[in-house]
Structure formats: structure tokens, C-alpha cells
Amino acid sequence: MSNQPTTKDIYPLGERPPLGVVPExxxxxxxxxxxxxxxxxxxxxxxxxxxxxxxxxxxxxxxxxxxxxxxxxxxxxxxxxxxxxxxxxxxxxxxxxxxxxxxxxxxxxxxxxxxxxxxxxxxxxxxxxxxxxxxxxxxxxxxxxxxxxxxxxxxxxxxxxxxxxxxxxxxxxxxxxxxxxxxACYMLCASTAYRMLMGWSPNVIEEGDVVLVWGAAGGLGSLALQIVSALGG
Missing domain, CATH: 3.90.180.10 (Medium-chain alcohol dehydrogenases, catalytic domain)
Known part of the structure; x- marks a missing residue:
């Protein structure tokens, strides 16, 4: 009898296959x-x-x-x-x-x-x-x-x-x-916000800056707020 795991054609959501086993x-x-x-x-x-x-x-x-x-x-x-x-x-x-x-x-x-x-x-x-x-x-x-x-x-x-x-x-x-x-929830918006705030030297956020974040309740804006705060703005 083989010790290799049996591969299903498809796995139900929530059922994780054996590590490295790729279904069709x-x-x-x-x-x-x-x-x-x-x-x-x-x-x-x-x-x-x-x-x-x-x-x-x-x-x-x-x-x-x-x-x-x-x-x-x-x-x-x-x-x-x-x-x-x-x-x-x-x-x-x-x-x-x-x-x-x-x-x-x-x-x-x-x-x-x-x-x-x-x-x-x-x-x-x-x-x-x-x-x-x-x-x-x-x-x-x-x-x-x-x-x-x-x-x-x-x-x-x-x-x-x-x-x-x-x-x-x-x-x-x-x-x-x-x-x-x-x-899983932060990477795209966080990297976009960071690039907007810190990617265009010398126009970057510095400690003490007053920053208006437009649309601060959304994904991009909420992460921009946290980045500005972390940078001392």
C-alpha cells in the first residue's frame, strides 16, 4: 500500500489538502x-x-x-x-x-x-x-x-x-x-498609501506636518491615517 496521500480532483472549501498536494x-x-x-x-x-x-x-x-x-x-x-x-x-x-x-x-x-x-x-x-x-x-x-x-x-x-x-x-x-x-486585508491599500505619502521625495511626510486625508473612512484613507500618525504627522 502506498504511503503517498490521495489527491482528490477538488477539495471542499474549508478542507485543506495535504501540504504540497495540488488538485486539478x-x-x-x-x-x-x-x-x-x-x-x-x-x-x-x-x-x-x-x-x-x-x-x-x-x-x-x-x-x-x-x-x-x-x-x-x-x-x-x-x-x-x-x-x-x-x-x-x-x-x-x-x-x-x-x-x-x-x-x-x-x-x-x-x-x-x-x-x-x-x-x-x-x-x-x-x-x-x-x-x-x-x-x-x-x-x-x-x-x-x-x-x-x-x-x-x-x-x-x-x-x-x-x-x-x-x-x-x-x-x-x-x-x-x-x-x-x-x-490579508492591508497590503494593497497600505502600500499605495505609503507610496503616495513617502514615495515622492522631497514631498514626503515629516514630523509635525499637518495632513488632510481625503476619504479617511475608506481602506486607503484609513491606512494613510495610520501611516501619517506613525511618521509623526
């Missing part, structure tokens, strides 16, 4: 073009194939996901039809499985991945770019690269999937003092 299919919340409109109707739970990963990619088992306004746009199909946009670039999928904030467990790694391993607990940031982009390889700001995309909005298989595909550089160590839910 997974549950995911998806949008399709014929459902574009009110997001509560556009997003539906479906069963889709688990994606293949490239040499610099990782497959992450999703423990928790955050919600970002970009996937309201994806559900509306406006201002961009993200499905049609990717199909123009040669991607075959006729669905968008979104989600740009995630915390989870590394489940599989590509052949060239060195910074993380199966079993690591990570938070995923949403900056995606082509691995061979010369702008990025030259050490310049990746967010200004022509190949940069917002993961889980402009790319497929985001955090609304049981198994999400990301690039290995997107994976940051999960803070031990935060729960899965806490770890």
Missing part, C-alpha cells in the same frame, strides 16, 4: 462577460482548473482574502473589460478570477524560485511585472515599468481562488502577531 480543480469567485453589471450579481462561485505555474511563480493556498475596489470595476466591466484585455494579449481564459489582497501558505514553487518554499506563510503584494522586463532588471522603479500589472485585477487567478498564482517576489513573510484575516 478549485473553487473560485469569478466574473464572466455575460454577467457584467451589479457586482453582487457579477461575481459567482465556480469550479475552475488550478493554474499551472511558471519558473518564477508560486501557488499559494488562500487562507484569507481582502476586498479591493478594483474588483468592483472588474464586475462592472468598466472602465476596462479585464477579460477582453487579457485575451488581446493571448490569454485564453473567458473568466476573471480576481482578488488583489491575500494571505496564505506556499503550496508549490516554480523551478527558479529561491526566496520561498512550500509551507511558508506569506502575505502577497499586488505588484506584478514580466520577469525579464529590462526596466525592472536595471533597478528602476517596478511600478513605472511598461509590463507592470495589478495582480488579481489585470492578472487572473487572484486571491478569490482556493489556490492563487503569484510571482515569488510578491510573497512577504506573514507577521506572526497578525491573524490570517488581519494579514
Amino acid at each position: 480543480k478549485m473553487h473560485a469567485f469569478c466574473v464572466r462577460q455575460d454577467r457584467f453589471g451589479e457586482p453582487k450579481d457579477a461575481w459567482k462561485r465556480e469550479v475552475i482548473p488550478v493554474p499551472e505555474i511558471g519558473p518564477k511563480d508560486v501557488l499559494v493556498y488562500t487562507m484569507a482574502t481582502g476586498i479591493n475596489y478594483n474588483n468592483v470595476w472588474a464586475g462592472l466591466g468598466f472602465p476596462v473589460d479585464v477579460i477582453a484585455d487579457r485575451q488581446k494579449k493571448g490569454e485564453p481564459e473567458d473568466f476573471h478570477a480576481g482578488g488583489s489582497d491575500s494571505a496564505g501558505i506556499i503550496w508549490a514553487v516554480g523551478s527558479e524560485v529561491e526566496n520561498v518554499k512550500v509551507g511558508d506563510e506569506v502575505v502577497i503584494h499586488s505588484g506584478w511585472w514580466e520577469p525579464d522586463d529590462p526596466w525592472v532588471l536595471s533597478g528602476k522603479d517596478p511600478m513605472l515599468a511598461s509590463s507592470t500589472r495589478i495582480w488579481g485585477y489585470q492578472t487572473n487567478y487572484g486571491s478569490y481562488c482556493q489556490f492563487t498564482r503569484s510571482q515569488s517576489h510578491q510573497c512577504q513573510k506573514k507577521p506572526k502577531h497578525l491573524s490570517w484575516e488581519e494579514s
Whole structure:
């Protein structure tokens, strides 16, 4: 009798497969073009194939996901039809499985991945770019690269999937003092707010500055408040 764990074709939500065992299919919340409109109707739970990963990619088992306004746009199909946009670039999928904030467990790694391993607990940031982009390889700001995309909005298989595909550089160590839910909710808005406040030297927040945060009750604004406070503003 084999000691290898039996792989199911798909695992119910809440049932974690043995570490490193990748099923053929997974549950995911998806949008399709014929459902574009009110997001509560556009997003539906479906069963889709688990994606293949490239040499610099990782497959992450999703423990928790955050919600970002970009996937309201994806559900509306406006201002961009993200499905049609990717199909123009040669991607075959006729669905968008979104989600740009995630915390989870590394489940599989590509052949060239060195910074993380199966079993690591990570938070995923949403900056995606082509691995061979010369702008990025030259050490310049990746967010200004022509190949940069917002993961889980402009790319497929985001955090609304049981198994999400990301690039290995997107994976940051999960803070031990935060729960899965806490770890999954902050990265996109926090990094955006920090870049807005501290990314444009010399126009950065300094101790004693008076700062007006417009829309402070939202995800971006609430994290901007905390960053300003931490910087002494």
C-alpha cells in the first residue's frame, strides 16, 4: 500500500489538502462577460482548473482574502473589460478570477524560485511585472515599468481562488502577531498609501506636518491615517 496521500480532483472549501498536494480543480469567485453589471450579481462561485505555474511563480493556498475596489470595476466591466484585455494579449481564459489582497501558505514553487518554499506563510503584494522586463532588471522603479500589472485585477487567478498564482517576489513573510484575516486585508491599500505619502521625495511626510486625508473612512484613507500618525504627522 502506498504511503503517498490521495489527491482528490477538488477539495471542499474549508478542507485543506495535504501540504504540497495540488488538485486539478478549485473553487473560485469569478466574473464572466455575460454577467457584467451589479457586482453582487457579477461575481459567482465556480469550479475552475488550478493554474499551472511558471519558473518564477508560486501557488499559494488562500487562507484569507481582502476586498479591493478594483474588483468592483472588474464586475462592472468598466472602465476596462479585464477579460477582453487579457485575451488581446493571448490569454485564453473567458473568466476573471480576481482578488488583489491575500494571505496564505506556499503550496508549490516554480523551478527558479529561491526566496520561498512550500509551507511558508506569506502575505502577497499586488505588484506584478514580466520577469525579464529590462526596466525592472536595471533597478528602476517596478511600478513605472511598461509590463507592470495589478495582480488579481489585470492578472487572473487572484486571491478569490482556493489556490492563487503569484510571482515569488510578491510573497512577504506573514507577521506572526497578525491573524490570517488581519494579514490579508492591508497590503494593497497600505502600500499605495505609503507610496503616495513617502514615495515622492522631497514631498514626503515629516514630523509635525499637518495632513488632510481625503476619504479617511475608506481602506486607503484609513491606512494613510495610520501611516501619517506613525511618521509623526
